[in-house]
Amino acid sequence: MLTRPVTADLLRGAVEVEHTEHGLLPHRLPARGRAQCPDEQLLTIESQPSGVRLVFRTAATLVELDVLATKKTYRGVPTPPPDGVHELLVDGRLVGRAGVSEGNVLTVDMSTGETETRPGPVGTVRFPGLPEGTKDVEIWLPHNETTELRALRTDAPVESVPPGDRPVWLHHGSSISHGSNATNPTATWPALAASLGGVELVNLGLGGNALLDPFTARTLRDTPAGMISLKLGINLVNTDLMRLRALTPAVHGFLDTIREGHLRTPLLVISPLHCPIHEDTPGPTAPDAEAVRAGTMRFRATGDPGERAQGKLTLEVIRRELERVVRQRAGEDPNLHYLDGRELYGAHDAVEHPLPDGLHPDTATHRLIGQRFAELAFAEGGVFAAGHG
Incomplete structure (x- = not known):
């Protein structure tokens, strides 16, 4: 398996990326905007990568992505939300879904707005059995979980895909x-x-x-x-x-x-x-x-x-x-x-x-x-x- 860090040239849909101790964190608001409103709810929401996806070209049949997820729960609600979903598309066609149960846990008190975060470990999203041959791959990140991207592993080389002519x-x-x-x-x-x-x-x-x-x-x-x-x-x-x-x-x-x-x-x-x-x-x-x-x-x-x-x-x-x-x-x-x-x-x-x-x-x-x-x-x-x- 070939391992490489996730880099900004593989990302679509993010406004800005931040290099953290765990890897790459996509943002949907820039740092200057985030600094002007240090509201904890906003900072959580904008870091949840709705619409953000990795896009690359590869002949790989196995793709693994190491991520640190932050899962959101609500105090007083005994059933936590389901794990966030990563979806993998090949040439625009959905071929796999996966998630991680590991990660940080952010608990929100809806009555007061107070939050508490419990640290957790990095997990691995795995997509085996992809079609043979060179193809364009997209991995859509969970729209409802902050996701830090640590490393991408594949059984064939990966190259970035230049933006096409779609508006x-x-x-x-x-x-x-x-x-x-x-x-x-x-x-x-x-x-x-x-x-x-x-x-x-x-x-x-x-x-x-x-x-x-x-x-x-x-x-x-x-x-x-x-x-x-x-x-x-x-x-x-x-x-x-x-x-x-x-x-x-x-x-x-x-x-x-x-x-x-x-x-x-x-x-x-x-x-x-x-x-x-x-x-x-x-x-x-x-x-x-x-x-x-x-x-x-x-x-x-x-x-x-x-x-x-x-x-x-x-x-x-x-x-x-x-x-x-x-x-x-x-x-x-x-x-x-x-x-x-x-x-x-x-x-x-x-x-x-x-x-x-x-x-x-x-x-x-x-x-x-x-x-x-x-x-x-x-x-x-x-x-x-x-x-x-």
Whole structure:
């Protein structure tokens, strides 16, 4: 077996990489942005490599990857989430899934936000029995586990693959875009939509942190892309972060910053998907204590609908304002577009595909959302159709 360290030239979908004592850690926000908001939840989320994959060319029939995973659990919930999944594709076709049970364990107290990390060992992801002959291999990293990459072992030499001519789709959103509740990394709706659309994905879906932060806007501004989408709104309600008075200029400022680096790039603003608990009820969102005591995770809205008169945000309020802002700007920015998120997941879908925890879709619903987005954005007549294929 040939052993080599994992190097940045093998990675796609990361904004930046960090060399740690264990190997290479992909990041989805740059160091400067991370330093401007030392929030522990954000730092955990951005280091979870949603959409990040290793890409290389090899004749190997056996591939092993040494990783140090950080697994997230919740205090009071007795059943831990399943291990993160690594998926291996050969020439675009899925041929294997594997994970590691070893690693660090990060325990989160949902009531206080406090966290505790218990160190653990490096594990090995193994993919035997690959097809003979030279091929392009992708290993998609777990979307929901921080993963430090220590070493790559193969039974034949590996070479990096130069970027092809597929355009880059840069997407930013909340935990749904991050992939929450999807069972595997290629099943998140952005990964599926990118595959159907024939584009290269850079996924800046940041669970709980699509909050119109200036450092996120600068990251989007500075990341090369042929098309950009922003799914905004739900986290502003979850966190009860701002009122309507602050929302409007914050959205304008976010778009202004992105346009500094992408003046004419097609830019799609997506309003929130349907979420029954917050359609007309403000946040903040909180875990349902009764469900947690029963051993499951479920969320509820704790705001008062009457507070909308004081400027508290609901999903209905945010949809109206996002559409108004886009229409206001579209006269001077013909490459700016709006999509009502309910076209991806609406009230009728909630009957057949309810959100299991009240906030996040399951894998089947991720598939539905990804297919609809691909049809609306990448297919003929879609806002991104001219930028791909």
